[in-house]
Amino acid sequence: MKHGLGRLRELLDRHVVGHDEAKDALLLALVCREHIYLEGPPGSAKTRMAEVAARGSSLGFFFYQMHRDTRLSELVGDVVLERRALPDGDGERIHQTTLPGGILTAEICVLDDVSRAPGEALNVLLRILNERKFGEQPIPLLTAIATSNPLRDEYYNEPLDPANLDRFAIQLRVAGLIQSGNRSLARLLVDQFADGRVVEQPEPEPVLGRADLDALHVAQSRVAVPAAEKDRLIEFLRRLVVDYDCDETNSLLTDRSFLVKAVKLLRGRALLAGRDHVSGEDLAVLQWMTTFRVPEEVHEKVPELLEEIVA
Amino acid sequence: MPDPSLTALARATRDALDSVLAGHDDAKTGVVLALIAREHAYLEGPPGSGKSALAGALARVAGARSAQIHFHRDTGASDLLGAHGLRRQRFEGRERLSFAPGAGPLAAAEVLILDDLSRAPGEALAPLLHVLSERRASGASLPLESAIATAGASDLESYADPLEPSQLDRFAVQVRMRGLLLGRRFERARALLDRPEPGALVPVLDTETRHALQRAAAALEIRAEARAALLRAIESLRRAAGDEPVLLSDRAFARAAPAILRAHALLRGAPCVEPIDVRALRLMLARRVPEALEPHVAAILEDALLENSPVAAPPGAARPAAAAGEGGGAAESPVSVDGLETFPAKIESVAPRGQPRGEDDAASVESLVQALLGRLERGAVARGEDSGGQPRGWRRMRRLDEILDADPVEALLYTEGRSPGGARVYRRERRNAGGTLAVLRDVSASMEGRLSRWAGQVVAGLVRTGARRRMRMGYVEFNHEAERFEAGGAFFHRRYRRLLALASRRRAEGRTNYEAPLRSALHELRKAAGHERHVVLLTDGVPVLGDPHVRRERALARELGVKVHTVFLGLGECPEVLDEISRETDGGCFAVRPQPDGRVTVLERRMSARASGG
Numbered sequence: 043m044k045h046g047l048g049r050l051r052e053l054l055d056r057h058v059v060g061h062d063e064a065k066d067a068l069l070l071a072l073v074c075r076e077h078i079y080l081e082g083p084p085g086s087a088k089t090r091m092a093e094v095a096a097r098g099s100s101l102g103f104f105f106y107q108m109h110r111d112t113r114l115s116e117l118v119g120d121v122v123l124e125r126r127a128l129p130d131g132d133g134e135r136i137h138q139t140t141l142p143g144g145i146l147t148a149e150i151c152v153l154d155d156v157s158r159a160p161g162e163a164l165n166v167l168l169r170i171l172n173e174r175k176f177g178e179q180p181i182p183l184l185t186a187i188a189t190s191n192p193l194r195d196e197y198y199n200e201p202l203d204p205a206n207l208d209r210f211a212i213q214l215r216v217a218g219l220i221q222s223g224n225r226s227l228a229r230l231l232v233d234q235f236a237d238g239r240v241v242e243q244p245e246p247e248p249v250l251g252r253a254d255l256d257a258l259h260v261a262q263s264r265v266a267v268p269a270a271e272k273d274r275l276i277e278f279l280r281r282l283v284v285d286y287d288c289d290e291t292n293s294l295l296t297d298r299s300f301l302v303k304a305v306k307l308l309r310g311r312a313l314l315a316g317r318d319h320v321s322g323e324d325l326a327v328l329q330w331m332t333t334f335r336v337p338e339e340v341h342e343k344v345p346e347l348l349e350e351i352v353a
Numbered sequence: 354m355p356d357p358s359l360t361a362l363a364r365a366t367r368d369a370l371d372s373v374l375a376g377h378d379d380a381k382t383g384v385v386l387a388l389i390a391r392e393h394a395y396l397e398g399p400p401g402s403g404k405s406a407l408a409g410a411l412a413r414v415a416g417a418r419s420a421q422i423h424f425h426r427d428t429g430a431s432d433l434l435g436a437h438g439l440r441r442q443r444f445e446g447r448e449r450l451s452f453a454p455g456a457g458p459l460a461a462a463e464v465l466i467l468d469d470l471s472r473a474p475g476e477a478l479a480p481l482l483h484v485l486s487e488r489r490a491s492g493a494s495l496p497l498e499s500a501i502a503t504a505g506a507s508d509l510e511s512y513a514d515p516l517e518p519s520q521l522d523r524f525a526v527q528v529r530m531r532g533l534l535l536g537r538r539f540e541r542a543r544a545l546l547d548r549p550e551p552g553a554l555v556p557v558l559d560t561e562t563r564h565a566l567q568r569a570a571a572a573l574e575i576r577a578e579a580r581a582a583l584l585r586a587i588e589s590l591r592r593a594a595g596d597e598p599v600l601l602s603d604r605a606f607a608r609a610a611p612a613i614l615r616a617h618a619l620l621r622g623a624p625c626v627e628p629i630d631v632r633a634l635r636l637m638l639a640r641r642v643p644e645a646l647e648p649h650v651a652a653i654l655e656d657a658l659l660e661n662s663p664v665a666a667p668p669g670a671a672r673p674a675a676a677a678g679e680g681g682g683a684a685e686s687p688v689s690v691d692g693l694e695t696f697p698a699k700i701e702s703v704a705p706r707g708q709p710r711g712e713d714d715a716a717s718v719e720s721l722v723q724a725l726l727g728r729l730e731r732g733a734v735a736r737g738e739d740s741g742g743q744p745r746g747w748r749r750m751r752r753l754d755e756i757l758d759a760d761p762v763e764a765l766l767y768t769e770g771r772s773p774g775g776a777r778v779y780r781r782e783r784r785n786a787g788g789t790l791a792v793l794r795d796v797s798a799s800m801e802g803r804l805s806r807w808a809g810q811v812v813a814g815l816v817r818t819g820a821r822r823r824m825r826m827g828y829v830e831f832n833h834e835a836e837r838f839e840a841g842g843a844f845f846h847r848r849y850r851r852l853l854a855l856a857s858r859r860r861a862e863g864r865t866n867y868e869a870p871l872r873s874a875l876h877e878l879r880k881a882a883g884h885e886r887h888v889v890l891l892t893d894g895v896p897v898l899g900d901p902h903v904r905r906e907r908a909l910a911r912e913l914g915v916k917v918h919t920v921f922l923g924l925g926e927c928p929e930v931l932d933e934i935s936r937e938t939d940g941g942c943f944a945v946r947p948q949p950d951g952r953v954t955v956l957e958r959r960m961s962a963r964a965s966g967g
Contacts, residue, residue: 120451191519221603
């Protein structure tokens with residue numbers, strides 16, 4: 043099953059230069075069945091990465107480009123009307139349901155430009171992501187990958203509210219290789235296109251089977267979490283709250299995210315690193331969990347803080 | 354080596370465009386390169402500069418099936434991707450309603466003309482532009498080769514929304530076109546009068562030859578020297594732009610640039626891509642680099658052609674920076690009315706590294722403008738109807754395409770002709786733009802050098818954000834007296850460009866008087882309608898003339914419900930009266946302090962919060 047992951051990673055590397063962190067995070071999201079949010083400037087391969095990761099795993103796939111006029115029916119399926127004559131034969135009753143489609147039938151979905159959707163579609167969408175059911179029906183969705191441009195003035199998108207962002211356990215900023223001045227990667231990137239290797243890229247083939255993914259998920263749940271690492275996790279959270287003044291007004295440190303999902307991600311990372319137990323370095327996933335959940339200046343300090351705690 | 358006959362064809366295509374339009378060599382070459390590279394192009398220019406004519410001529414000369422979409426204020430996704438059909442199917446004894454996208458103008462077009470793109474509501478374009486870059490719609494591949502978009506100059510005074518960076522980035526080629534007259538090319542303009550009537554355009558290419566050209570270009574090798582030159586050019590551009598926003602995306606420069614360079618080499622008839630083809634990058638930069646950098650682009654690219662050239666801003670780029678640096682005390686710095694983005698702060702940022710560039714200034718200006726903006730928006734509850742807003746209720750449909758947003762049951766009844774009045778659709782609303790803002794800027798003698806420049810940047814920042822929200826703005830410079838800058842006989846106006854030019858003026862004379870400017874602005878606000886009314890007072894001094902406590906003005910502001918936000922610049926103690934004005938009117942109060950290390954810190958004085966808490 044590890045081979046499958048390795049092949050998916052290779053596939054990502056073949057299609058996208060650089061962005062190691064985001065690729066690792068995508069694999070982690072797949073293994074842990076969590077949702078992931080990528081934010082970055084235009085043309086920084088966010089969508090491409092999301093699409094390759096999604097198509098590379100042989101799961102039911104749904105891609106949706108959000109826009110201002112996104113309607114709920116485009117996300118969850120068509121409207122079905124049932125018309126029944128009333129018993130007294132005088133008039134009829136019209137009943138409205140949804141024929142599941144789109145995100146309701148997919149196992150993995152890419153929600154491109156997620157912050158552009160109008161509020162109502164977005165709210166329903168994110169509730170579905172969170173509860174993994176629609177109405178009373180459970181849905182097969184494993185992982186949702188959302189992308190967005192940075193929320194700045196020159197864009198028309200509206201910021202996702204923190205509660206909505208919280209649906210995405212893993213949150214990452216992606217930077218363009220050229221824009222961020224990474225010259226060696228920029229050279230690689232230019233070479234790739236200059237060689238004409240990627241002019242007509244074929245659709246990525248699935249390289250990671252559902253059975254492998256299931257096995258990975260089970261293996262993840264069996265990874266041991268030593269008491270010392272649990273202590274470290276709590277210490278990290280304690281420091282955020284006590285030393286860095288994270289509270290309800292500026293942060294989103296929910297018990298669900300940091301006492302349940304964080305542990306899952308720690309295990310997932312240990313598994314990806316080939317270990318059967320969580321160790322100090324796995325705490326690095328907390329960097330991905332805090333990107334938009336604590337104030338930016340605190341997030342910048344997270345690597346330092348983790349180093350202190352692990353040392 | 355490409356077939357010489359292909360190069361001849363490419364050149365013939367390029368030259369055929371001469372018969373429709375004089376001049377504009379870059380634009381013509383740009384669209385031909387885009388066609389050969391299978392990339393999209395964006396032409397920006399004032400009305401009548403020949404943008405649409407050029408786009409149409411390209412489609413004709415290229416012998417391509419073309420479609421044209423003319424954008425307008427109400428352009429929506431369905432205009433772009435084809436009208437949705439309401440499909441009704443029997444489904445297990447029930448009825449399934451679905452909206453199936455129609456074919457739309459995109460389905461068959463090889464060259465797509467997007468006319469007046471910037472007139473469309475910016476956010477409605479997302480699906481179209483995604484289709485442009487994927488070249489797929491509804492699961493099917495499109496025959497699309499190039500889309501040529503035209504747009505008015507990015508002018509905040511026109512109705513158009515500026516395109517977002519993510520949308521602009523889909524257009525590899527970006528060229529700005531200027532009219533001959535305003536470009537001061539009078540000789541060319543004179544020559545134009547002598548031109549014979551253009552004959553009918555005949556296609557030079559057809560689908561087969563176009564594809565042959567595209568294949569030949571894609572097969573050209575890019576030599577190592579050319580790659581190195583391309584990387585040097587990108588790096589120089591990135592550095593020269595400093596902290597200004599540039600759009601040097603991986604998509605444009607790693608994916609599109611090699612294709613454009615190949616097309617350029619083909620047009621030259623070269624056997625492979627050589628460093629000299631890097632010159633073609635100039636056709637990609639119109640909206641990707643700051644306008645202040647544009648005059649230097651040619652020099653930066655030329656330098657990048659040379660091997661071992663230092664990767665840094667060329668000496669040529671430093672000159673305007675030096676001029677701006679000593680411009681602190683000068684009466685007026687030149688500002689091109691051509692570009693809204695042009696003001697000295699921008700030019701400063703092309704200074705070579707090693708000199709102080711004021712990057713912290715830029716960041717602090719930004720943070721202050723953002724903080725003020727938050728203040729301006731606080732309590733802005735006025736909502737306006739907007740098709741992208743949240744549903745707030747119901748109304749009758751007005752246009753047929755609104756049926757997409759209708760209550761499904763009513764839509765059904767309507768399609769059956771049983772409710773002739775139309776179906777109910779959501780009434781969607783979004784928080785309104787607009788409001789009124791008076792900016793009062795201290796120009797007393799102490800306001801010189803850095804403080805003055807800084808104040809100018811804050812004003813410019815306010816103007817640009819105000820413009821985005823369509824606020825009506827008024828501007829007063831004051832020392833011992835207040836000088837009002839009206840436009841078209843009105844104190845509050847939307848002549849943002851003029852305000853930006855004023856923001857970059859430097860003068861420092863006289864003494865400080867708060868009363869005069871406040872009185873002047875408040876009397877104007879009394880006449881102004883609307884309930885979102887704000888004053889921003891930028892000052893560095895204590896009032897020595899007029900009523901130092903401005904009691905009457907404070908009372909008037911309270912009476913009118915005008916919020917007065919104050920920004921105190923400098924090292925001195927922030928005068929108490931500023932705190933009081935802000936607190937009484939529920940405005941923000943900010944102090945900006947230069948630090949010994951040359952940085953500037955912005956503090957929000959939380960007077961109003963504390964006062965209201967206690």
